[in-house]
Amino acid sequence: MPTGFQQISREEDEDVKQEARPGVTSTLVLSVFTAVLGSLQCGYNIGVINAPQKIIEQHYNATWLARHNSSIDLSTLTTLWSLSVAIFSIGGMAASFLVGVVSEWLGRKRAIIVSNALAFLGGALMGLAKLGCSYEMIILGRFLIGAYSGLVSGLVPMYVGEISPTHLRGALGTLHQLALVIGILVAQVLGLEALLGTGQLWPLLLGLTVAPSALQLLLFPFCPESPRYLYIVRNREAKARESLRRLTGQPEVGEALAEMKEEKRRMDMERKVSLAQLLRCRVYRQPLLVAVVLQLSQQLSGINAIFYYSTSIFESAGLEQPVFATIGAGAVNAAFTVVSLFLVERAGRRTLHLVGLGGMMGCAVTMTVALLYLERVPAMSYVSMVAIFGFVAFFEVGPGPIPWFIVAELFSQGPRPAAIAVAGACNWTCNFIVGMAFQSLADVCGPYVFLIFAALLLAFFLFTYFKVPETRGRTFDQIAAGFRRTPSLLDHEVKPSTELEYLGQDNP
Numbered sequence: 001m002p003t004g005f006q007q008i009s010r011e012e013d014e015d016v017k018q019e020a021r022p023g024v025t026s027t028l029v030l031s032v033f034t035a036v037l038g039s040l041q042c043g044y045n046i047g048v049i050n051a052p053q054k055i056i057e058q059h060y061n062a063t064w065l066a067r068h069n070s071s072i073d074l075s076t077l078t079t080l081w082s083l084s085v086a087i088f089s090i091g092g093m094a095a096s097f098l099v100g101v102v103s104e105w106l107g108r109k110r111a112i113i114v115s116n117a118l119a120f121l122g123g124a125l126m127g128l129a130k131l132g133c134s135y136e137m138i139i140l141g142r143f144l145i146g147a148y149s150g151l152v153s154g155l156v157p158m159y160v161g162e163i164s165p166t167h168l169r170g171a172l173g174t175l176h177q178l179a180l181v182i183g184i185l186v187a188q189v190l191g192l193e194a195l196l197g198t199g200q201l202w203p204l205l206l207g208l209t210v211a212p213s214a215l216q217l218l219l220f221p222f223c224p225e226s227p228r229y230l231y232i233v234r235n236r237e238a239k240a241r242e243s244l245r246r247l248t249g250q251p252e253v254g255e256a257l258a259e260m261k262e263e264k265r266r267m268d269m270e271r272k273v274s275l276a277q278l279l280r281c282r283v284y285r286q287p288l289l290v291a292v293v294l295q296l297s298q299q300l301s302g303i304n305a306i307f308y309y310s311t312s313i314f315e316s317a318g319l320e321q322p323v324f325a326t327i328g329a330g331a332v333n334a335a336f337t338v339v340s341l342f343l344v345e346r347a348g349r350r351t352l353h354l355v356g357l358g359g360m361m362g363c364a365v366t367m368t369v370a371l372l373y374l375e376r377v378p379a380m381s382y383v384s385m386v387a388i389f390g391f392v393a394f395f396e397v398g399p400g401p402i403p404w405f406i407v408a409e410l411f412s413q414g415p416r417p418a419a420i421a422v423a424g425a426c427n428w429t430c431n432f433i434v435g436m437a438f439q440s441l442a443d444v445c446g447p448y449v450f451l452i453f454a455a456l457l458l459a460f461f462l463f464t465y466f467k468v469p470e471t472r473g474r475t476f477d478q479i480a481a482g483f484r485r486t487p488s489l490l491d492h493e494v495k496p497s498t499e500l501e502y503l504g505q506d507n508p
């Protein structure tokens, strides 16, 4: 799940101003609400294909039957379904690379507005797929909605972070993640057979994703563009002033403007590091390895196997109402997202990540044991349910939020955008691999499928234990110095301003 972008710029801003706190205005509330409708939709599409899997597979089967005059064989069906689930991540990956360009070119607000075209197109394709007797329409629709989600999960935290006053930035930033998990939960509830998860209504369930888009388009004209964008990127001081006045409700905004001037100055001081430079330069090699492996630990933990396939997992675990267990997992996820928001501010990142990975590993092993003894002990189906709830809870404690935190903390302003792009690409790629491979793996391995994740989790646990530094409360210089203690690296000081001098020195 591509969550956690929002916390990235949070901590380093906390030392800025304490006095002159503007209150929460209705414009600010409206703007944040309007923006996170995008996050809600992103979550909705992560959760929506879980409950109605069986019903939509019947549609695939019927479509195949009508075209080929024979019913679909199981492996083709599994492949088509896995593709429909996982192609979402391909769209997300492609689009996550465009976030930077689009947000500079169109502005934050207009970029979100324009992305909705993808949501409408994707929603329409999926909603009309039954009428059109087509599974290609669902696959294409999932791709487009994935692209939308990739854009939104970068743009919304950016917009929300930039319109929030400094002292509220952290709190408002978490709303993106909250809206996302609420979106997953809403999708799981609406997917109930009593609601929209039926043979007749599933097109509505998939097409409903256009509703938040429509509401967002209706409300956005009343929201101001980000003042930081107007001033720092576009250099339009008068417009930035006007936007700040609306957001703060105060006629005098000189102080906020001064703060942005300072930010612009700081940004100009440190030059941007390009993707190629990031990959070539040896100083970044160790932190980049840590950043990438942590992203892998998030996705290859198997969490999206739960979010995409939990209903079918619960069904094979012998639960009579698997959909309710899926909703339970969604509720646990939402609850622990809130818990983690508090934990992350207080405990060390490394500790939380280790606890999360260890806990998930324990739950995965429990899950396997429960499935193995299912025949003999029927109560084991409940043990497996609790194990999955625990799996989700531990995920939100560590591997959910921490990897994004650490990426942002390992790199200073200059290389950070490139590092986040690399991390994002790895994240979406692994998301795709898990979405694509899980159902086939589960068919082949049976109960042992969770042992694969347990083994991966063990590997990530060991990596984190030996290689990941604690980043909480340390500056970039201190963290960089920690990495340089390993012998292969340069042995003199690297300050952010001199990082560029090292670039290109070592061509592999």
Ligand SMILES: *[C@@H]1O[C@H](CO)[C@@H](O)[C@H](O)[C@H]1NC(C)=O
Binding pocket: 061, 062, 071, 072, 073, 074, 077
């Ligand atoms: C496809 O539908 C046919 C006829 O309804 C059924 O016999 C067959 O088992 C179905 N195949 C799969 C893989 O579900």
